[in-house]
């Protein structure tokens with residue numbers, strides 16, 4: 001399909017799409033032309049200008065089949081669409097008065113008949129026509145070429161995209177939009193017009209996204225030598241969107257939560273999310289668009305690489321140490337859980353029922369870790385040589401993960417034969433590390449053993465190639481001998497280190513160099529040493545976490561474990577004048593309830609909650625005066641997004657949390673004070689969250705004030721729902737049930753659904769309420785939402801699929817809900833796949 005021309009006559013109730021395809025027979029065969037379609041009816045079919053009669057074509061499972069005689073033809077089809085009633089948010093749909101599209105992965109077939117697969121690359125010419133008052137702005141991919149007015153208050157615009165692309169990158173937007181316009185000059189001197197299109201009232205909230213875009217464009221030139229390739233780059237924010245954002249060529253479409261930000265409504269985390277997602281979608285222009293995927297099994301080719309790129313960009317824009325800590329926390333929370341459950345799959349999957357279910361933490365975040373390991377093994381120069389070769393060799397092509405690995409091997413000069421198993425084998429490797437010391441010879445020996453549990457369809461596993469950054473600290477001097485990269489390639493392997501008079505202290509998987517679970521028998525004293533002295537910030541954070549995990553896991557298991565080492569380490573950390581605030585806030589944060597559960601053979605949500613709460617109380621009470629002092633430090637300067645200002649807010653919020661946990665009489669009053677006085681959402685929401693955990697009168701007051709202030713601002717009202725769904729409150733399960741009936745709750749907006757039920761299902765203590773009420777509520781939501789938006793419904797299923805990790809009573813209730821979901825007539829493929837795999 002070398003060329004496609006599309007003619008849209010746009011209207012929310014009824015849109016007409018005429019498509020003209022230049023079709024060329026691909027190889028020597030006599031099969032008919034098959035054009036994918038989903039919920040489409042052909043109104044006209046023509047071949048070389050001649051209308052076909054209905055007996056000259058056929059429908060087969062939504063697809064249009066046309067027997068063709070020659071080698072080349074022009075095929076024309078006409079279909080009618082009803083964007084207004086498209087609640088799946090795939091294809092052409094209406095959102096808040098706009099018309100927009102979402103095609104990845106298989107949405108283009110809901111717009112017109114086409115071979116909807118990513119290895120069919122075509123040049124697009126698109127003409128849009130619409131009512132000029134309702135839709136004054138008409139956007140599509142590529143460059144604008146012509147526009148004009150028509151009678152009856154109508155107008156049109158034509159866009160041409162000179163770069164051949166797969167149809168999943170097609171996009172159009174029509175609506176009444178205002179533009180934050182700017183420009184960027186590329187390294188070769190090309191001037192690019194940048195536009196961020198939003199509702200007029202949202203214009204003041206687009207500055208951060210614009211800055212992030214310009215920074216991304218400069219960063220990709222500097223770090224990868226990649227320059228933008230069209231005269232315009234447009235971004236549109238929409239309120240109803242199934243995922244985060246979409247990298248359509250020259251016309252990125254975003255969930256508005258990743259564009260709009262101002263101090264009054266966005267937290268620092270939101271600001272970082274905007275920066276990271278703007279960068280991610282922009283980076284796809286090379287890793288995804290110029291080089292795309294041959295088929296959807298290769299999804300991580302573009303997603304893993306692009307996540308790696310956006311992670312490094314954000315690290316360069318702010319604190320690299322804190323960014324790594326945050327990224328690892330996300331990986332462990334989302335991807336390690338996926339890898340250890342019924343939905344585990346390789347980074348390059350071998351089968352799927354519904355591709356939308358494979359936009360997972362494994363494809364994205366573990367995929368990024370694979371690229372990170374290759375970059376580590378190669379070093380910056382050779383890694384760059386590898387990516388240069390990859391882009392040069394595959395520009396304009398639909399490539400595979402294997403193509404990427406081969407470019408790394410040839411461009412970087414490395415053998416990745418065994419490393420390829422990372423793409424094939426699902427599951428998280430466990431590495432047991434044992435350090436022994438021989439006083440007579442003065443040598444230390446590190447023995448590493450790796451092991452991977454079976455995953456669905458993969459009963460046995462082969463050893464992986466695992467790059468581990470390691471350092472040994474001399475016990476007497478307190479100094480490390482320096483960082484070394486060890487390659488663990490066998491099931492069991494030993495490494496020897498000379499010249500240690502006394503047993504050294506092991507720092508391993510520094511920087512989280514490999515996405516594995518490390519098991520060591522390091523003492524609390526050694527962990528405490530590392531938490532105060534390790535010169536790798538991630539390892540230092542990790543030592544602190546492990547100290548806490550040892551106490552928590554021991555106590556949940558009924559052991560009396562002393563918490564003195566934890567409290568001393570936290571005291572040392574918060575009083576260390578050399579540490580920056582953001583790092584301190586990360587280091588002193590208790591591991592989540594879910595993470596504690598992951599360390600146990602069976603999750604006991606009530607015991608975990610009580611144990612964690614008790615340790616939080618101890619840390620609060622023992623160090624109360626320090627928390628009070630940290631919280632009392634006022635910020636002299638006006639709101640700023642500097643790393644120092646963000647770090648100060650993060651630490652201040654942590655201090656507020658511990659101060660409240662300490663049981664201090666004035667805790668709620670101090671939190672309410674912060675809530676009322678804050679000039680930014682970071683402090684306001686943190687105060688609200690702290691109050692929401694308790695049962696004070698201030699809790700209700702703050703929630704009411706927040707609601708009344710933001711009830712008309714959907715993105716901020718989401719925070720009101722989310723904060724309550726996340727709350728450590730004994731009644732959360734009932735409160736969430738009530739919130740599901742709130743007039744502002746709706747199933748038609750994915751952000752709202754995620755902020756209530758998505759957040760609730762991530763609140764281990766509340767979701768796993770022994771009554772089973774939490775399971776029933778989430779299942780009810782899945783069943784109701786499946787009829788409206790199956791993609792978003794399917795994303796709520798995995799928490800129910802973790803039943804194997806719980807006691808028999810809870811497991812039985814979870815299974816029963818999965819069965820109830822599966823028994824619904826007309827259940828979508830999306831939810832069917834997730835629920836049936838979850839029961840296996």
Ligand code: PHE
Pocket residue numbers: 102104105242243244245246247280281303359
């Ligand atoms: N490709 C998008 C991204 O990662 C994600 C996405 C997938 C968006 C499917 C919409 C639909 O940037």
Ligand code: ZN
Pocket residue numbers: 280284302303306
């Ligand atoms: Zn992406």
